[in-house]
Amino acid sequence: MALTADADRALEQVRAVLQADGFGISLAGIDSTRAVVVITAEPDACVGCLAPDDMLEVIVLDVLQPVAPRITSVEVRRPTSTESTAEGDPA
Amino acid sequence: MTVTLTGQTTQMLSPVPPTRNTDATVAPRLGNVDTARIGLLHNGKPGGEHILDGIAGVLQAEHPGVSLPRRFKAHASDGAGFLPELAGDWDAAVIAVGDCGSCSSWAIRDGVDLEKLGIPTIVFVSAPFGTMSRMWATRLGVPELGIVVVDHPLAHLPSTEIAETMGAANALRVRAMLTGER
Numbered sequence: 001m002a003l004t005a006d007a008d009r010a011l012e013q014v015r016a017v018l019q020a021d022g023f024g025i026s027l028a029g030i031d032s033t034r035a036v037v038v039i040t041a042e043p044d045a046c047v048g049c050l051a052p053d054d055m056l057e058v059i060v061l062d063v064l065q066p067v068a069p070r071i072t073s074v075e076v077r078r079p080t081s082t083e084s085t086a087e088g089d090p091a
Numbered sequence: 092m093t094v095t096l097t098g099q100t101t102q103m104l105s106p107v108p109p110t111r112n113t114d115a116t117v118a119p120r121l122g123n124v125d126t127a128r129i130g131l132l133h134n135g136k137p138g139g140e141h142i143l144d145g146i147a148g149v150l151q152a153e154h155p156g157v158s159l160p161r162r163f164k165a166h167a168s169d170g171a172g173f174l175p176e177l178a179g180d181w182d183a184a185v186i187a188v189g190d191c192g193s194c195s196s197w198a199i200r201d202g203v204d205l206e207k208l209g210i211p212t213i214v215f216v217s218a219p220f221g222t223m224s225r226m227w228a229t230r231l232g233v234p235e236l237g238i239v240v241v242d243h244p245l246a247h248l249p250s251t252e253i254a255e256t257m258g259a260a261n262a263l264r265v266r267a268m269l270t271g272e273r
Contacts, residue, residue: 013222014223016219023192048191049193049194050192051193051195051223052193052196055196055223055227058230062226
């Protein structure tokens with residue numbers, strides 16, 4: 001439980017970044033070596049602005065490892081298209 | 092590491108993250124910018140062109156012999172396939188602007204690719220993405236990539252304000268970063 005709370009606190013760094021584009025992030029679970037995070041989209045989220053998976057995975061891993069050194073990989077679950085409604089244009 | 096003490100097995104967990112790719116370093120800095128070809132790469136995000144305008148204005152005034160060719164990306168959130176072509180044409184590069192999660196990740200990726208081509212590069216990103224951009228550059232193997240962080244949001248600001256407060260105001264800093272001035 002403490003690990004999960006620590007990990008969730010560590011995600012604050014990533015959460016602040018994602019919020020700029022209208023997204024949230026939460027920790028879905030941690031097993032022996034892997035963390036699963038879920039990205040959620042607010043109604044006005046910029047659909048095309050979400051960072052790519054490879055970047056999110058390494059950034060989340062970087063912030064989680066100090067509190068959970070055994071984690072060596074991260075799975076990012078992105079919002080489904082129906083969860084994001086704003087037509088943001090990344091270009 | 093596993094340590095056995097009096098019949099009990101304890102697993103020791105290292106607090107040190109896995110080894111990062113630290114093979115790459117930044118490209119050599121310019122001796123000066125007097126006659127340099129400093130490429131200005133606009134990724135298509137609104138406001139980026141005005142940042143580059145502001146930088147160009149100051150550098151041109153300070154160094155009449157500098158050349159400032161421009162290139163544009165078709166999509167901010169995709170790779171710039173033409174980067175290898177620039178290796179012989181540009182002495183340095185400035186990229187603007189990463190102001191979302193996706194486009195900032197690609198701007199950093201382009202900057203890292205240019206550094207690996209031997210072109211010292213500065214990337215402009217907006218405030219929410221500054222820390223993430225540094226982490227990403229580090230993971231891509233160029234932890235010392237030049238990153239300038241500007242206010243966010245910027246797309247709605249008047250072009251003259253962006254050019255002045257984000258471009259021109261940072262032009263000499265860009266020059267210093269490209270030449271390694273202290």
